[in-house]
Amino acid sequence: EIVNLLLCGQAVPNVFDGRMDLGGGMFLKGIPTFVEVGFLSLLESLNLCKVGQYLKCPKWPIWVVGSESHYTVVFALDTSVQDENEFEKREAEIRRAFDAQDQSGGGGFISSEKLQHVLRETKVNMPPEMLENLASTAFIVWSEFWHALLQLDKSLGGMKDATGLIGKKQFDLYHFNGIAKAVSNGNQLTEGETLQQRPRLTELSVTVPPRWRPEEFLVELTPDLSNEQGEKDGNVEVDQPERSQHAPLVDCIRTRWPLAVCSWVGDAPSIV
Known part of the structure; x- marks a missing residue:
């Protein structure tokens, strides 16, 4: 309720849009309208809650990220990441x-x-x-x-896309964790050296593929072993999939941009 109070001005107990009619004059209250700063939750990726579009699509590309024990922030410098195509x-x-x-x-x-x-x-x-x-x-x-x-x-009234190209996006996100974390920047430590302790700011490169069905996306990312020798000989041109890395933050990002592929340099961003 406190987080919702800060985000939408009302201490409602749920994160879905509007209110839910339970019948018999009983309702569950959610977020009443669009907000300026949004919210993403690791719990949604675990199917333990559903964050509505009001919180997922705020006025500004800034989201509070909730994990089991801590809140962090993810944001973009370019407001066009919020733009929607048809x-x-x-x-x-x-x-x-x-x-x-x-x-x-x-x-x-x-x-x-x-x-x-x-x-x-x-x-x-x-x-x-x-x-x-x-x-x-x-x-x-x-x-x-x-x-x-x-x-x-x-x-x-359907969504069939004959081209398979509608909706692809590429953009950068930044994740900030205010709790001091060990940062190695991917480098090996020399003897006697200790890791610096400071808040973490991580830049993520995000690619959102076209809105294929999940099984089509997986097929697209699965290498064809029958063509492996041809690729080695340089006889076959194959589009290589985007480099993908995983961390719990990626699961949160995918609740906003399904099938998003994320990568970063150095240590994985932490949301705890």
Whole structure:
């Protein structure tokens, strides 16, 4: 509540958008409107909460990052990292409509009865056979719904991208941890030398790939062993994937930019 009070001016107990109707006149209160400084949480990457778009898309590209025990800050110097293309705006619109019907507390699923409401609100004309497959169970998970939209033509309100190139971004983020951490900058220590203790500021290079489905992204990053010899001989040109490094901070960044690939120089950024 204290963090939300500082970010949005209200000490609400949840981080989702708006409020959640539990029925019987009972509501759970979340973030009421867009904010100037945002919030990302490691707990969301563990599926323990759902941070809404109000906190993920603040006015300025600055986010408080919450871990199990500590708060740090990640920010960008270029405000264009917040710019949305047509694809992202449409995705955000559909996600807001989906989340408005999600009564699980951020679990990312809705009942089958709520699906028609989401389709009407987002003007999606889903073919009967696709609709039947999607609504074959009592609940519909966001990932399955999104997967179906990626296969549905734009003329029907879907998100199918024939080029596979919509939405790719490259930008830099900076992470600041105010608690003194050991910093080696990737260098070997000489005998008798001790690590400096000071707050950490780490620059991260971030590449957000086109909005492929996750399985397509993994296939794209998986090397084709059958072409390995040809690559060695220089007979085959292959686009090399971006250099990827991992730390818990990357999991937080991916709650804002799914499938983001991050890299940095020196020690991994710490959020604890």
